[in-house]
Amino acid sequence: MRMKTPGAVLLLLWSGVVVVSAESGGLQHNAPGASATSDEKISLSDVNTLLREMKTLLTEQTEELRLAKAQLVTVETRLNASEKTAETMETRLRASEGQISTLQTTDAGRKxxxxxxxxxxxxxxxxxxxxxxxxxxxxxxxxxxxxxxxxxxxxxxxxxxxxxxxxxxxxxxxxxxxxxxxxxxxxxxxxxxxxxxxxxxxxxxxxxxxxxxxxxxxxxxxxxxxxxxxxxxxxxxxxxxxxxx
Incomplete structure (x- = not known):
């Protein structure tokens, strides 16, 4: 699944807040002469506070994701290095075995x-x-x-x-x-x-x-x-x- 960017997530969150506010009657202009109670309205400061908290949470999650990706790259790098080291050791081992075989043959021939x-x-x-x-x-x-x-x-x-x-x-x-x-x-x-x-x-x-x-x-x-x-x-x-x- 493709990850959404922080900006896209904030936009989605803002859209959700607007929709919820509209459905609950918040962020609406009252008709002339009408009045609204405090628990029927969502103030703009509350929305801003909520958005800041979500932005902070998103920032933390983004940083954690960045660190996780960095750690994954490090692990992959070490794994590749280990595989190359293993290949090098195997090559050297085969070369050593060939040298030993040659030396044994030569030594046997000299006797x-x-x-x-x-x-x-x-x-x-x-x-x-x-x-x-x-x-x-x-x-x-x-x-x-x-x-x-x-x-x-x-x-x-x-x-x-x-x-x-x-x-x-x-x-x-x-x-x-x-x-x-x-x-x-x-x-x-x-x-x-x-x-x-x-x-x-x-x-x-x-x-x-x-x-x-x-x-x-x-x-x-x-x-x-x-x-x-x-x-x-x-x-x-x-x-x-x-x-x-």
Whole structure:
């Protein structure tokens, strides 16, 4: 319902007073020679007093309405501010959850590393063979996330990234070459080799590789080559994730 203005209300009140006065005989001119008693007339001063009281009451009600409207605006403003604050907090919470998830994923990715050696404690040569074969390193020193399989000799990449690998070969002198090759998905990439010496000799090599999920890396003993290992763990294979891509 639309509110009437104070002026309109006063006009209505004045009209009501005039009508009541007319119906009761007040505010009428008496006929010549006629007389009227005091209780049959409403004096102008009474009407003015009544109007002043009504105006005062209306003013008070108007002020109360203004205050109520101001309070309502304040409440609405605070409510809107609270809603915006809640939205901001929710946005920050989601961002924090995303950061935590990213950090957890990154942290999990960084925890990829292994170090193995060919023998546990037995002093013996592996090779030479008529055909090449994957070296199965039996002694597991470190194997976080079980990325290296000691049954097959293969490292399998659990995430896409750049990995760093190193391997070391050791052996005695003689005509048989001491060496091995690093392979990715059975493709030969590089070799550590030494030979032609009567004393114990060793060699090493390393590489950083971009691997996809599921790529495999192994150390391959070529035909007619051999390496030795024992409890001192001279012949080793190691690798770890540098960073994810």
């Amino acid at each position: 990829i590393a292994f170090t193995v050696s060919l023998e546990i404690d037995t002093n013996r040569y592996t090779g030479p063979f008529n055909t090449g074969t994957t070296l199965v390193y039996k002694h597991v020193i470190t194997n976080i996330l079980n990325v290296y399989d000691p049954r097959t000799g293969f490292f399998t990449a659990p995430v896409k990234g750049v990995y760093d690998f190193n391997f070391y070969v050791y052996g005695g002198g003689g005509p048989i070459g001491i060496g091995a090759q690093l392979r990715r998905n059975r493709e030969r990439l590089l070799m550590a080799f030494t030979g032609g010496d009567d004393h114990s000799i060793s060699a090493s090599n390393g590489v950083s590789l971009l691997l996809e999920v599921g790529d495999v890396v192994d150390i391959y003993l070529p035909a007619n080559h051999r390496i030795i290992d024992n409890a001192h763990h001279h012949s080793t294979f190691r690798g770890h994730l540098l960073f994810q891509v």
